[in-house]
Amino acid sequence: METEVLHRIIKSGALRVGITGTQPPLNMKNKSGEMIGLDVELGQALAEAMKLELVLVESPFSNLLTGLEAGQFDMVISSMTITPARNARVAFAGPYLISGSSLLTRSELAKTLLTQASLNSPERSWAALEGSTGEALILEAFPLAKFVGIEDQEAAVAGIAHGEIDGLVADLPFVQFQIVRNPELELATLASPFTTEPLGIALPPNSPLFSNLVQNYLNTLEYTGQLIQMKARWLNAGEWLSEMP
Template sequence: MRGFKVVVVMLCVMVSGACAQFNQGTAAVPVVASHLDRIAARGELVVGMSGNQPPLNFISKSGELMGLEVDLAKQMADAMGVNLRTQSMAFADLLPALESGRVDLVLSGMTITPARNMKSMFVGPYFLSGKAILTREQTLADIRNPSEMNRPNLKIVALRGSTSQALVEDEIPDAKLSLAQDYDEAIQQLIRNEADIFIADYPICIISVFRYPDEGLISLITPMTFEPLGIGLPAGDPLYANWVENFLMLLDGSGELEELTNHWFGESSWLEDLP
């Protein structure tokens, strides 16, 4: 009888251990919370921007961040019921900040490309742009098509980490390329005659002509490329991407996106806020 009791006790211990292991295994299955849950719990949407891409985003004379993308970010935060916090950083640092979790999304004139989409999700486009050149009239007169820029004596400046850099490296490899951390630095290189041509999205080039009226700058108005601007999101969260996609759809369908775009690209009153 004693031996029978020992066997029963051992069986109970074995069954209990197996149950414990089963429960632990079940509990070990991770439950992945959506970024939306974390944003809601934090009460804050953190958006990464360069802060120097007017009229998409820029820091005004008073130190306030303004622009089309700032307005979009504010509306997104309002729709989530949270506060907005913007993080200004160099353009090349935006996607690494997204991948490391320092920002919840990137909204900064970023073109949707296959290479970027390999690491991050993109929703959009919310604006269609294209590459243009900013230069002086004499330089532009010598260039009838982009292929004529491919010569060793031509100095081109572009934003580091941008599709403009990729365009020059792929299509204009013989030109001398200089990389700037931000648009202000690039334009100053042009003004100081350290560069012959600045290549960037056409809104930046056109705005720079009005921003520096005494520098003799001129822009090629017709965009050279197709640049769909999208919202960068962390990979692996379809609910978050679906929310942002539907937010843009509703904003577009209501006409609010068109109103915002017309304000920042069709009016000039905000130019007075540029530093």
């Protein structure tokens, strides 16, 4: 029965949230190995509202939707864009943040990327998380460039610094975070993101009661200003930067 999803979650006493843990500042691990970030705080707020224990289940980004469909977790909060293709597979609550796919690259290279042709060149290599909207953008907009599928965005940043790849297409908050965090790498982005994307909470298909409850709680966090405070805390370079390894 469709109604069993919410009843099962309440009965279990836990809210299992699928998350990568590698998408700062939305989700990442601090020096102590503790998961922190906007996605984590949002998950905690939802769990507390439902009087449930928050259980974070780490997974590669490319496995998040299949894991949700298989029942490995109850929802996904991991910088995931709401798209028609994804929404055809699972439900979404939100959006809780408006972001966009942006390019992270070396400063000297960014100065030369002024045209579509300069981005869509066989000489260029662009990386993105496998299964992400960044991957879809590269394959569609820059088919002549080399696409490099990755599971770890942090490793891709090192690849940019070492000249192994030319750039990474990722969510704007991640790109901005890396530029601030690594001034010695002389990283940069373009004048504006490639896209505007709504980030949402992925939920099991055929779970109308659970989806309705999550959306209502999300609306409450928005209306009371709590969600705005969360965004300000994590999207601006704050005290949490000192907690990063």
